[in-house]
Structure formats: C-alpha cells, structure tokens
Amino acid sequence: MPKKDIHVVPHKDGWAVQKEGGQRASSVHDRKSDAQEQARDQGRRDKVEVVIHGQDGKIQNSNSYGNDPNPPKDRKP
Template structure:
C-alpha cells in the first residue's frame, strides 16, 4: 500500500520574472495572481497575500533561482537560539 502525500505547492507564493515585468503567483498555478512593473511592487503584493494565506514566500531572480524565502505559515515554537 502506498502512502498518499499531499503537495504543499499550493501553500506557497512566488515572485517570478514575467514578460510584462514581475509576477506574483501562487505555487503550482499557471497564471499570475498579479503582474507588476517592478520586482519590489510584485514582492509587496505577494507578501500581503502570503501573510493572509499563511503561506511560504519565495522571491526569485531573473534567472529563476530562489534569492530569498520568508515563512508566513505555522512556524514551530520550540526552535533553540
């Protein structure tokens, strides 16, 4: 019997390059939630949505590589340090 695991792609938000500027996209989605002229504008919009959704935020560079991550979800409380 195989164990069914759910993907958390839908619980992420991404700022990615777009032909018309920068896109704010939900993980696993084909279409952008919003498109902005600057990366900063897209990041502000994505951060607001990520906070409302309690999701992870990934900010990508022009090359598609992840530059920064931010968690707006359920972080464990027992982290040392």
C-alpha cells in the same frame, strides 16, 4: 488541502506573483518591489511561505508567514 506557497517570478511584462503549481499569475507588476509587497500581503493573509526568485529564475530569498514547525535559527529583517 495544503496551502500553496506564493512565488515572485520574472514575467514577460515585469514581475509576477503566482501561487505554487498555478499556471496563471495572480498579479503582474512593473517593479519587483511592487510584486514582493503584493506577495507579502497575500502570504500573511494565507499564512504561507513567500519565495522570491531572481531574473534567472533561481531562488534568492524566502520568508514564512505561516505556522512554521521548524523555524530557522537566523533572524531575517
């Protein structure tokens, strides 16, 4: 079974951490930074990609915490 990426998305109560394809949020946070921290921890644990969305729902950033067979050439902090 393939692992599902984790997304940080806008939520009516703030920001939600949600697995790809999931209908419910894993957690909801008041601040985006708190949601990103939770998503990073979960991404490292599950060895999957974490995708950060903006308030408009568009993807702003992503980080891979798994075994990426095609790693990017740029280096993100």
